[in-house]
Amino acid sequence: MRYFIELAYKGTNYHGWQIQPNAISVQECIQKALSIILRSTIEVSGAGRTDAGVHAEQLFAHFDFPSEINSEETTYKANAVLPDDITIFKIFRVTENAHARFDAENRSYEYRILLGRNPFDIETTWQLINKKLNIEKMNMAAQILLTYTDFQCFSRSNTDVRTYNCKVTNAEWKLNGNSLIFYISADRFLRNMVRAIVGTLIDVGEGKTTIKQFIEIIKSKDRCKAGPSAPALGLFLTNVTYPKSILLNE
Incomplete structure (x- = not known):
């Protein structure tokens, strides 16, 4: 099942959205939080990659999970794990082939x-x-x-x-x-x-x-x-x- 995440972040403390080998990124934080909550290795794909220091008031990402999740509970728990400068607004199901980057209009x-x-x-x-x-x-x-x-x-x-x-x-x-x-x-x-x-x-x-x-x-x-x-x-x-x-x- 494919899920979209709607999120926001203040980019000051991050080396951009995309995972970096030697620097902290927003994508890394989201993946770690969801992996902890869902007790499975979660990989997320974003709508785009912002540079270091750039902020997002609204960004979407998607991830796959083999079974149905409680979206509200997962959102609440993920926000408890995430740093204060990253917030997940909601998680919701989308069609199987929906893509956060390529389907953005x-x-x-x-x-x-x-x-x-x-x-x-x-x-x-x-x-x-x-x-x-x-x-x-x-x-x-x-x-x-x-x-x-x-x-x-x-x-x-x-x-x-x-x-x-x-x-x-x-x-x-x-x-x-x-x-x-x-x-x-x-x-x-x-x-x-x-x-x-x-x-x-x-x-x-x-x-x-x-x-x-x-x-x-x-x-x-x-x-x-x-x-x-x-x-x-x-x-x-x-x-x-x-x-x-x-x-x-x-």
């Missing part, structure tokens, strides 16, 4: 910037001091992302992918007081893509890169021409959606 991220200082947000926002940003131009550049599909210029260079094509369906900046948030949604994302986009759009906002140059960067497919990656700590995976067909009517 849309993913949404937020990149959170604080235009100032706040000691309580130092692990979850990129704090920019005395930066003058032209947010209107940043939004003009962000809208250009919706007109392209090849984003090799924003991809980590040593990644192994078959295609650099992504369909971006939303990309916009919103300012609320001194809180500046970049919202972006797509069918898939490349490694480091959002952070590279944010860093490049900040260059646009500072006047270091023009709108014309931003277009040329996308067309170049060259990561070296794009701006520096924004720090991991401001990035949140906020939503992953799936077709209703993978759900079981119980």
Whole structure:
């Protein structure tokens, strides 16, 4: 039987989602907790792999178990075992071939910037001091992302992918007081893509890169021409959606 897990985590203390040989990861913690509770070796597959320090307000993973489990009880017990910065919201059954990564239809991220200082947000926002940003131009550049599909210029260079094509369906900046948030949604994302986009759009906002140059960067497919990656700590995976067909009517 296949089960989906809906979870969230603060990524500060982890070397990303994916299991690492010499560093702690979120995937490792989830697998250990479920293996203890279910008294069996459990392997989980996530909807994607966030980098070290990146957070997730909503992420899904799946695992297989040979018999039916009490989802509420398993969720409660797993949360008692997990560290406080990882939370399982629920566990639910899905169709036999449902896949947390390959069946995801849309993913949404937020990149959170604080235009100032706040000691309580130092692990979850990129704090920019005395930066003058032209947010209107940043939004003009962000809208250009919706007109392209090849984003090799924003991809980590040593990644192994078959295609650099992504369909971006939303990309916009919103300012609320001194809180500046970049919202972006797509069918898939490349490694480091959002952070590279944010860093490049900040260059646009500072006047270091023009709108014309931003277009040329996308067309170049060259990561070296794009701006520096924004720090991991401001990035949140906020939503992953799936077709209703993978759900079981119980």
